[in-house]
Amino acid sequence: MSEEKPKIAFYWAASCGCCEIAILDLDEAVLDVAAKADIVFWPVAIDTKYKDIEAMPDNGIDVTFFNGGIRNSEAVHLAKLLRKKSKFLVSFGTCAHCGGVPALANLKTKDQILERVYKTTPSTVNPEEIYPQTSFKVDEGEITLPELLDGVYPLDNVVPVDYYLPGCPPPKKWILAGVTAFLTGELPPKGSIIAEEFALCKECPREKPEKHSIKEFKRTWEVMNIDFEKCLLDQGIICLGPATRAGCEARCITTNYPCRGCMGPAPGIIDMGAKMVSVLGSILEEKDETKMEQIIDEIPDLAGTFYEFTAGKSVFLRRKN
């Protein structure tokens, strides 16, 4: 390593901020990183301006960790800017990888969202129908806001991404594995997803039978005496484990909460929703047509469950009308 410390940048787009907390959660390891690298840009923690980044030479930043999906024109600008200024761009967390929870908005159109938020929510009083504008003239001049896009997009839709660190937030061990890889220079092939290469069920400690069969679907609170050892699917709880990439060490499942797919689709799966439809279709036992329809109709919010974290990576991408 040269005498100059590597430069690291962090940026957040449409995300909740827990990816930043995940970095701080590295505990004393974050001090090692800080000792070995210079953090040049991190809006949540240090005071740097966009123009500081614009003034940097191209490829001036060694690694940029970008979390959050692309929701508005500001994020598009920053994604393109940071791509230009960085040698490596890492998609950090589910939102940058698959759209994350914000991408559930892709199940509604932009107009439907604006109407709901600014007009029809019970707590909204907006008789003049005032909607947010991208620019507004005041005495002091013109003030502007970024424009909302028609959907939430994963980072790699907008700019090429070198590595992915999935998870909501990414598990500590994979962040450390990623950061260590950069500091030591032993990098995996470009485009790698830094997590396991199999589905979560393989990693999950619960007992799984040879053949699953369920009679009905239940919501988590409807299962009173939950079995701590048995597979959640077998107890009637929809768990996205079969379609999700492993690497989180089943952190939700071990606390009796079913997997919701934050690590993104498992290798070979192009769409979480399609795969989960396939999984549940084969393990639901019922063979009477009307009963089958009834059971399926009773599942609340199928699309919202299947795409809780991955609507931005879904094949249909976003609602049409």
Place this chain on the structure above:
Amino acid sequence: MSSEETNGFNPTIIGFYCRWCTHAAADLAGTSRIPVSANVIGIRVPCSGRVDPSFIYDAFTKGADGVFIGGCHYGDCHYEDGNYSAFKRTKMLQKVIKEFGIEPERVRIEWISASEANKYKKTLDEFTETIRELGPLNWDKHLQERDYEKSV
């Protein structure tokens, strides 16, 4: 298909036919010289249970306006319960695609045995008419229209 009755729109429909029943029915319709809707592109699959929902996603995103699945009647499945799985998947899929603004009627599943060439014709003609009324889906174009390409 005469062009005056198509109303200017000729839908593209992908049909997945179980090789043990609907595919044989299609074959029978052919040898019996029964005219069938020319809008349906048939694909032979080993069983209706082989139709993974991602095939249907693929069909829609590559320009199909409707997807038809033909399987065996209950109890007739060559693999015991493939058609039950297909039914459950289709019903769930219809609920999922509705959330994306795709009409659930664009996916249809029907049981057609090897001897039911007439039912095959009737179902496909009916389905073509349904899709024609719904209009083009154009999901391939929808995927290309993305706001971020316009801004900045």
